[in-house]
Structure formats: structure tokens, C-alpha cells
Amino acid sequence: MNIKTIILDFIRIINHNSWVFLVFTMVLFLQCKKEDNYLYEGRFETDFVIPAGLSTILTHYITIRNVYTDASRNATNNGQDVQNLKSVQASFGRMFTLEAGNDLDFIQELSVTLISRTNPNLKIEMYYSEFVPFTVDNEIRLQSGSLELKEILKDDYVDIEIRMNLRNFVPNTIKTRLNMSYIVL
Structure with a gap:
């Protein structure tokens, strides 16, 4: 393995985890609802x-x-x-x-x-x-x-x-x- 493949593998892992993080964040955000305002x-x-x-x-x-x-x-x-x-x-x-x-x-x-x-x-x-x-x-x-x-x-x-x-x-x-x-x- 050369340094170039190690760096490319590392970038793929980061990109893959970024998508997981982004999807997870979106799911959490969509679950939030506005609090009822009181009268x-x-x-x-x-x-x-x-x-x-x-x-x-x-x-x-x-x-x-x-x-x-x-x-x-x-x-x-x-x-x-x-x-x-x-x-x-x-x-x-x-x-x-x-x-x-x-x-x-x-x-x-x-x-x-x-x-x-x-x-x-x-x-x-x-x-x-x-x-x-x-x-x-x-x-x-x-x-x-x-x-x-x-x-x-x-x-x-x-x-x-x-x-x-x-x-x-x-x-x-x-x-x-x-x-x-x-x-x-």
C-alpha cells in the first residue's frame, strides 16, 4: 500500500461517515416539533x-x-x-x-x-x-x-x-x- 491509497481510503471513510452523520442529523431535526405556545x-x-x-x-x-x-x-x-x-x-x-x-x-x-x-x-x-x-x-x-x-x-x-x-x-x-x-x- 502506498500513501496515495491510504489517503483515498481515509477520504472514502470520512465521506461515508459524513453521509451517515448528515442523515442522522436530518432524522433528528425532522423529529423535532414546535412547542405549543401558551395563552x-x-x-x-x-x-x-x-x-x-x-x-x-x-x-x-x-x-x-x-x-x-x-x-x-x-x-x-x-x-x-x-x-x-x-x-x-x-x-x-x-x-x-x-x-x-x-x-x-x-x-x-x-x-x-x-x-x-x-x-x-x-x-x-x-x-x-x-x-x-x-x-x-x-x-x-x-x-x-x-x-x-x-x-x-x-x-x-x-x-x-x-x-x-x-x-x-x-x-x-x-x-x-x-x-x-x-x-x-
Whole structure:
């Protein structure tokens, strides 16, 4: 073999692999679809207290009643009827302390469930955080659940259930705020 044949073989291999790469890239590109644009985003929040002394052994539930979602007004302000929305999905959510010096690093796992006021059997997990980092400080950013919220957010008031598993005892009573947002498609 001379150097010329080696170079020609190398060029053929590169050209062959380039075609494979090009076809692979085109297939991936054609599989992509445009994301649905949302019509509007709604936000609501509620304050609650995490009592001191909760243990690491039990799962703890905090229920907050009659949380105002402002869903009807948000829909009307955006030219929609809350009863006829196509889809409502959870968006950004976070839980944070209201007083300086309080951290939430004692929480190991957290979920936020919306409960319908008109049908208490209708419960949907809106947010969760399965493994809260040890270095969370005073704010936990929550992962959005993938379930449809349309039926629950037809009403302006919901109940919220916060489920927590702890890695440490709660050191003192902590005033906390839960910020929630949703998008309407």
C-alpha cells in the first residue's frame, strides 16, 4: 500500500461517515416539533407555618384551606372562559421562608397537591421535589407535575396539601410561602 491509497481510503471513510452523520442529523431535526405556545400564565400564593419539633420518622401533612387561585379573573382578562380551557399545566413553583435565618435544609422530600373544593376526591399533585439538596438554604424550587390541572382550576378556591418527609427535626416554627404558577395552552 502506498500513501496515495491510504489517503483515498481515509477520504472514502470520512465521506461515508459524513453521509451517515448528515442523515442522522436530518432524522433528528425532522423529529423535532414546535412547542405549543401558551395563552397566558396565572400565579397564586399562600402562606403557612411549619411547626417546630416535627420528627424524621413520620410523613407530615399540612393542609391549607380556601386558597384563592384567581383562575376566573385571569381567564377573563386574557379573553378566555375558565370553563372551556383546553389545557392547564403546572409551571414554576417554589417554597421559601419569610424570615431571615431560617433554612429548609431539614426537608428531604416534598410534594404539593391541589384538592378541589367542589369535589374533594379530585386531588392532583402540582409540584414535587424528591431529593431536596442539603444546601437548599431558605428556598426550594419545585418540579412541575405533568398532570392536567384544568378541572381543579375551574374554581377560584382550592385546598392545598403539602406532604413532607424530613431528614432532621424542625428546629423552630417557620413561616413559609408557597408560590405557584400555571400555564394555559
